[in-house]
Structures are given as C-alpha cells and as structure tokens.
Amino acid sequence: MKFAAFTRTLQGTGASRRLRITGRTPGIVYGGTGEPLLIEIDHNALFHAIKKEAFHAAILEMELNGTEHKVLLRDLQMHPFKQQVLHIDFQRVEARTRMxxxxxxxxxxxxxxxxxxxxxxxxxxxxxxxxxxxxxxxxxxxxxxxxxxxxxxxxxxxxxxxxxxxxxxxxxxxxxxxxxxxxxAVNEADVAADAAAAAAAAAAAPVKGKGGKAKPAPKK
The missing domain is CATH 2.170.120.20 (Ribosomal protein L25, C-terminal domain)
Structure with a gap:
C-alpha cells in the first residue's frame, strides 16, 4: 500500500490541535539509522486506509517530499468517541533487520x-x-x-x-x-424431548405418603 505524507515543522499539543482542525493528522517515523521524522497526513485518506487489513500488517510505501520510504504501522491513537485519528506512528523498515x-x-x-x-x-x-x-x-x-x-x-x-x-x-x-x-452444538429439539420425557416420568411416578407407602390413585 502507498500513501502520501508531508513534513511537519511544528510540534506540541497546541500545534497538533490546530493541525487536526485543518484536516491533517500528526505522526512520526522512527527507527533504523535515520533521525525521527515529524510528518502529517491527510485525515480522510488515512481514515479510509486504516480500514484495510493490509495497512496494519504489510510493509507500506510512504511518499515524503518526493522520496519513498518503507515503513510499518506501529501505533494508532483514536479519539475516544469521534471517528478521528489523533496521532500515528510508523517504523522504518530495513532489509536486514528482523522485525x-x-x-x-x-x-x-x-x-x-x-x-x-x-x-x-x-x-x-x-x-x-x-x-x-x-x-x-x-x-x-x-x-x-x-x-x-x-x-x-x-x-x-x-x-x-x-x-x-x-x-x-x-x-x-x-x-x-x-x-x-x-x-x-446443543440440539434444542433433543433437549425439549428429554425435558418432556422427564416431566412425564415424574407425573407417572406414585406419590408416597407418610411411612414411605405409596398413596392410592384418587378415584374419579
């Protein structure tokens, strides 16, 4: 999967809040031999991308300032109740490093x-x-x-x-x-049949009186 990112120059809580208002999501790229990179991504494009399974497991191609970087998604911070990505982290991918x-x-x-x-x-x-x-x-x-x-x-x-x-x-x-x-799986028909058989057996059993003797059936 490919996505576009842009260099982010400002950082901090206030700067990130203002960035989100403009429809961008702040993020960072770290790992490997390079320095961490502050980035921003179009929120609508990012929100559609995170719905795809490959975005969470596959190697991604990030285009930044005309250069492609191979990265992996590492962390995704969502708003507690809004459908909004607050921040996103990526890790650089290096060919001979186990991940x-x-x-x-x-x-x-x-x-x-x-x-x-x-x-x-x-x-x-x-x-x-x-x-x-x-x-x-x-x-x-x-x-x-x-x-x-x-x-x-x-x-x-x-x-x-x-x-x-x-x-x-x-x-x-x-x-x-x-x-x-x-x-x-429990077969409901079998359970009902077993319950009906148990109820019938209980009804047919003689009722014992005092001394353990069975009471005679009532005359009709």
Whole structure:
C-alpha cells in the first residue's frame, strides 16, 4: 500500500490541535539509522486506509517530499468517541533487520471438516492474529489456516500449523496458545424431548405418603 505524507515543522499539543482542525493528522517515523521524522497526513485518506487489513500488517510505501520510504504501522491513537485519528506512528523498515509484527490469521475449510459436517460441532476462533518475527521481505499479509481436517474433540494450537518460510512465532505469555477449539452444538429439539420425557416420568411416578407407602390413585 502507498500513501502520501508531508513534513511537519511544528510540534506540541497546541500545534497538533490546530493541525487536526485543518484536516491533517500528526505522526512520526522512527527507527533504523535515520533521525525521527515529524510528518502529517491527510485525515480522510488515512481514515479510509486504516480500514484495510493490509495497512496494519504489510510493509507500506510512504511518499515524503518526493522520496519513498518503507515503513510499518506501529501505533494508532483514536479519539475516544469521534471517528478521528489523533496521532500515528510508523517504523522504518530495513532489509536486514528482523522485525516483530502482528499478522492476521485467516481460517478456511471448517464447513468441510468432519467436526462440523458429521458431528455438529461449533468452531471457535480463539486467536485472530499472531505476533511473529521475520525479515521485512518475509512479512506475510496473513497466515492461512486450513480447518478441513478438524475432528470432534480436537484442538488446534500454534505448533500444529506450518508458518510461512522465515517466519517465527513470538510467544506473548503462552508458548503454544490455542488457535481453534470445538464445542458440540446443543440440539434444542433433543433437549425439549428429554425435558418432556422427564416431566412425564415424574407425573407417572406414585406419590408416597407418610411411612414411605405409596398413596392410592384418587378415584374419579
């Protein structure tokens, strides 16, 4: 993805507030061997861009003063209740430097799995993105996971999938977190039938009086 940025000369709370009034969003580019760069971006163009998944995971081409810079989105500050981007941070991308990024996980094939087709299971996507480490050229737009082999009672962990070449999973608290779990769907008709059978059995059972003896059925 490509986007245009412009050099920002003023900084500070007041300057940023005035900049937002004009329809621009303040930002910064840091990292690598260069000095941090203060930038500003057209807010409308930026607001449309952040709705795209690739803007959050892929390497971006930023055009600044006629020069292209490869960057990654690092932080996005939103207004608490307005649809407004208050500030944005980018990191420079250098070819021989490993980077840690979050990559979305896409699941496919669950409708074809034995768990869903045969055993009436529900598939729960526990994780929607993974933090990985790799060189910039190896950053995937997404990690695709095929669930067509899922069976009743099974659980899918990170170590059960094959990551793209050059990509390593970065644990955040759990070494092997669950990606997908299964639960057996409850058939409401069966539950209603079981409840009706239990009620009928209770009604047919003799009522015991004092001493544990069954009371005779009332005469009609």
């Amino acid at each position: 840690t990024v979050k990559v979305p996980v896409h699941y496919t094939g669950e409708e074809e799995s034995p768990a869903v087709k045969t055993d009436n299971c529900l598939v729960n996507h526990v994780v929607s993105e993974l933090t990985v480490s790799c060189f910039p050229a190896d950053i995937p737009e997404s990690i695709n996971v095929d669930l067509s082999g899922m069976k009743k009672g099974s659980t899918l962990h990170v170590k059960d999938i094959t990551l793209p070449k050059g990509v390593r999973f970065v644990p955040k608290g759990q070494e092997n977190p669950v990606l997908v779990s299964l639960t057996v």
